[in-house]
Amino acid sequence: MDNKAAQDVFSVGTRSQAEIAIADANVIIFVTDITAGITPLDREVAGLLRQSGRAVVIAANKADNEGLDAQASEFQKFGYPVFPIAALHNRGFDALLEAVVKQLPPYESDTEQNPLRVAIVGKPNAGKSSFVNRVLKSDRVIVSDIPGTTRDSIEVPFTIGSGPQARHYKLIDTAGLRKLRRAEDAVERWSVMRAQKSIEDADVVVMMIDAEQGPTEQDKKIAGLVLEARKGCVVLINKWDLAEGEETVTQKEYEKAFRREMYFLSYVPIVFVSAREGTNIRKAIESIDYVAAQISTNLPTSTLNRILHDAVKRVAPPRVTGKKLKFYYATQVGERPLRFRFFVNQPKLCTPSYQTYLINTLRSAAGLEGAPIVVDYRSSHDRDGQKE
Ligand SMILES: Nc1nc2c(ncn2[C@@H]2O[C@H](COP(=O)(O)OP(=O)(O)OP(=O)(O)O)[C@@H](O)[C@H]2O)c(=O)[nH]1
Ligand SMILES: [Mg+2]
Incomplete structure (x- = not known):
């Protein structure tokens, strides 16, 4: 298209606004005036739309009565489906909207074939495997008080609800991420590498913190991995059953201190849970769902x-x-x-x-x-x- 000619018709501002709108759209409704016929401006707009390669439907407006509908055919020259409408009288919208909806991409939810990948990461013994078991309500993965029980990342499919409303997940229980010393054996190194890979492959990462220990240097390193991989994240403060017994610190106080220490995770929701007692497990899943929705948001x-x-x-x-x-x-x-x-x-x-x-x-x-x-x-x- 001749850019100079286009600038004569559009002001520069209008043009960039239109370009943003076009770039953003799945389907474009190109509104023309049936009583005016094809104008030079219409031709310029059609040129922009053709360049964009987007789906377009033409709404030929001001078709106030059936007698005018036939004139809409003029706009078929542009090569897009044309619908005579009258915005003022709410005429013709059913057919127009049906055509628009047909062009929309299918709603992308997490399907059985493409579940939401949720990696559970944290230090050894934080309670990652216990959390996964709680969610699954079965002893699917091995829990023990020996740090380093989980050696490999284990993926477990998991579904909430049924039918079209069902939500599909893949929970990934990872090996505890520990500081490696030079003497550490190959299996240790491999476990850590696999856990890191699990973060990279995840949609949402759940960072499991041992409430008794609070955030440590190692937790900061793990948070660094999550940030670097630019993943959605939820922090679970686990073993809260132990803290509650002593009644020394409230969740509010704990969260304040945690956020001060881990200030770079300020954007992440925190849920206090007990994997052992099964407290707040549902809330943790709701939080994961919420973050999953946010990472795929399309802001108008x-x-x-x-x-x-x-x-x-x-x-x-x-x-x-x-x-x-x-x-x-x-x-x-x-x-x-x-x-x-x-x-x-x-x-x-x-x-x-x-x-x-x-x-x-x-x-x-x-x-x-x-x-x-x-x-x-x-x-x-x-x-x-x-x-x-
Ligand atoms: N009190 C209490 N203990 C818990 C809780 N969750 C886990 N534990 C205990 O913490 C220990 C470690 O739990 P695991 O689930 O194996 O921890 P992990 O994070 O998977 O550990 P690794 O696989 O070694 O990295 C076990 O003795 C659990 O029973 C909890 O909510 N409260
Ligand atoms: Mg484990």
Whole structure:
């Protein structure tokens, strides 16, 4: 398409808005005016749509009565199905929407063939195998008080509910991740490697913490692996039955201290459980489900931009050597992990603390608890030459 001609018709702003909307869409409804026929603007839009390769249906609007419907056929020239409608009179929408729905991709839930992969990781003896057994309500995996009982990652399929509502999981019980000393044997090394691989292959990682020991250096290392792999995460504080007996510390106090110590896991939900007693197991699964939904979220571009523009309005970007960051717009470019692209005047003007502020605001406004977020900053003039 001749870019210059297009710019004559669209203002630059309208054009980029339209491009974002097109890039975001599964199906595009191209609205035309039946009384005006094909306009130059329609031709430009059709050109953009053809380039996008997206599914398109044409809504020929202002077909106020059946007598006008025949004129809709003119728009068939564009090569997309055409539906005469009248937005004002709510005419023709059933056929239009049916065509739209037909083009939508099938709803992707976790199926029997493609279950949600949940890896349970943590230090030796944290209670990973006990948790898996609790969830399965059977002694499927070996539990013992000897640290290092589990040597290999064990995958157990697990289903909640039945029929089309059923949710399918694969629980992966891993070997406890311990600090390796040089003298450690090959089996030890292999166990640790397998557990790391389980993190990489998982959709959601459950980090099992032994409540009695609290977060240790080793737990920080494990958290580092989860962060590096950019996985959804839930923290379970296990063996809470032991803490409760003593009544020395409340969950609130414990969580506060935990979050202070493991500040880099601030985005992750925490559930207090007892794998031995079976306390809060359902809550843990609900939390896993919640995070699973968040890591596959598709935020509408309008919502995303509203949240970020509000954030920028509330806390102005810092000045770096006299220059000020200008935030233009954002678009989501991926899921699992959630990936966003922020268009700004100069990416290097966005200080790390301001980046954190934007992500935290986005996370809390959109409810993205437990999901890692990756942001790619682009300068606004990269837009045309961008590569995926
Ligand atoms: N009090 C208490 N003990 C627990 C709980 N969960 C597990 N344990 C005990 O902790 C010990 C270790 O449990 P496992 O489930 O084998 O721990 P693991 O994390 O799988 O350990 P490795 O496979 O060695 O990495 C066992 O003696 C369990 O009975 C709990 O909620 N409360
Ligand atoms: Mg085990």
